[in-house]
């Protein structure tokens with residue numbers, strides 16, 4: 001509990017929701033509050049509790065938690081003083097959250113809670129795994145940084161010796177000045193040299209450690225993201241995932257390096273220099289102890305305000321960049337709607353705002369710097385003034401005053417950097433926690449492991465047995481309900497039906513993008529969950545969908561994506577099967593033509609034929625065509641359809657079709673409605689029935705889609 005509340009004092013807002021949860025855990029009222037505070041993002045919450053009674057309940061829980069913690073026998077004296085404000089802050093935060101609850105207008109019950117997304121735990125053992133390989137370099141860096149800090153403490157004292165020599169020479173005007181100053185000056189020079197070397201050494205080592213740890217984290221995180229289920233990508237935005245790979249790791253790396261370099265140095269220097277100050281002059285030190293923390297505190301306060309301004313300004317710049325990025329990314333749509341002027345105005349308004357914020361920030365920094373310069377100079381003046389008085393009463397030498405001045409400046413710099421560091425540590429820990437969250441996330445559908453059916457005995461028969469399914473992101477909405485379908489070996493089965501009826505979902509289940517909520521999908525009589533998924537997707541099933549996505553590399557590489565070890569001859573043969581060879585060789589660079597970002601330099605039909613070649617190169621036993629021609633014009637559709645007709649020969653084929661004219665030759669047509677198959681037969685049989693299929697044909701004829 002103590003740890004929890006202390007940690008609460010030093011963490012940022014989002015993590016508090018987890019603290020509340022733990023708090024209630026301890027007091028045995030886990031259920032009610034866990035429902036309030038462990039949800040990520042807005043979530044519907046129904047309770048018979050009135051909002052006001054929820055507030056008072058939370059308040060009394062918090063008080064109980066406080067009593068519970070402060071009466072425990074192992075709670076040392078004085079901790080109550082720490083816990084008191086902490087508990088009050090927690091309570092205030094709870095009340096603040098409850099204030100977010102929106103009361104249902106009709107029955108005044110608590111219906112929605114806008115809960116903050118809880119920050120995941122910072123997992124030290126995961127950090128240890130990344131740091132372990134760099135341990136030797138890290139220990140060396142720490143030793144060097146510590147050494148540099150110790151030498152830094154010596155510098156003021158040696159400067160004092162130097163000044164004492166100068167002062168003595170001025171006072172007594174005897175002896176050889178050069179030979180007297182030589183010794184302390186050379187010592188100081190040597191110290192500067194060694195200190196410089198140690199500083200360079202630890203910075204080199206630390207940057208090596210930081211970069212390697214960050215690179216390892218990026219690689220591991222990327223591998224972990226790629227391993228995740230498709231459902232994970234349904235629930236998380238790509239931009240946010242990329243942000244964890246880039247910005248969060250960058251932030252964590254900076255904090256990690258700063259804590260070791262600046263943190264270690266500043267703490268050592270502060271302690272060491274304070275000891276020096278005390279040895280030089282206890283009286284002056286007493287004065288410094290009063291003045292310095294006040295100034296550093298004020299500086300830290302203004303500094304944190306400026307950092308907040310800077311963050312807001314950066315966010316505004318990011319917003320402007322995002323808007324510009326979206327406009328440029330969708331430039332064709334912008335041009336097609338002649339929206340250039342409006343997009344320009346939109347971006348301009350964001351840029352103006354960010355310009356204004358940055359100007360304010362600039363003014364803030366200028367005032368801060370002016371004030372801090374003044375304060376620093378006043379400290380120097382005050383020290384010289386007070387020190388001069390002590391010199392005049394022979395309580396101090398001029399060299400001591402010099403040492404004192406330099407040491408107090410070092411303390412002040414160190415304290416300032418510790419205060420900045422504190423914020424950086426909090427940010428670093430939350431960034432690290434966000435990265436580690438996905439590192440330890442295990443997918444439910446594993447890519448490797450499981451059996452394989454030998455190629456010569458694989459028939460390609462697929463059975464969907466009693467499948468019920470809801471998407472994980474929409475658990476309440478059942479898309480398939482006791483769905484049954486068989487794809488006989490080497491036959492073509494077409495699934496048709498109303499839009500949103502679950503046709504593509506059937507294909508997604510066959511690819512095992514998701515597992516059914518109940519029921520089984522079988523391949524050759526074996527549950528596909530028992531089969532090796534990388535074999536199933538990589539060698540057995542070829543998938544072509546409505547919007548083929550190509551990578552921004554050459555045509556050759558795009559086709560080879562289907563079979564990485566394919567020879568050039570195999571690529572060309574697949575392209576010929578897909579009716580793509582002619583148009584590819586008509587390009588000046590042939591198969592080496594780069595296709596632009598997501599294949600933007602190709603027509604829809606050309607992209608689709610490359611996608612067909614990419615699917616065919618792996619010689620799949622089962623081919624899934626999910627509305628493969630529906631985005632094409634009549635001529636492209638004809639060419640692509642020709643390629644598809646050739647491609648489907650001798651394979652088990654599942655066609656998800658919108659245009660019924662393209663599937664009349666299928667061996668079996670299944671009509672889906674309300675998540676299950678309601679009619680099945682050949683084209684003629686279904687027409688004869690005069691049911692839903694005939695209705696669909698009639699509707700498409702009326703809309704001019706059916707020929």
Ligand SMILES: Nc1ncnc2c1ncn2[C@@H]1O[C@H](COP(=O)(O)OP(=O)(O)OP(=O)(O)O)[C@@H](O)[C@H]1O
Pocket residue numbers: 234471473474479498499500501502503504505506658
């Ligand atoms: N990733 C997803 N997460 C949540 N719901 C989804 C997801 N994909 C589809 N759905 C929902 O599942 C239902 C079935 O979608 P599906 O794409 O299978 O329909 P469809 O019959 O192929 O439609 P269309 O002919 O328009 O392509 C729809 O209500 C849709 O909104």
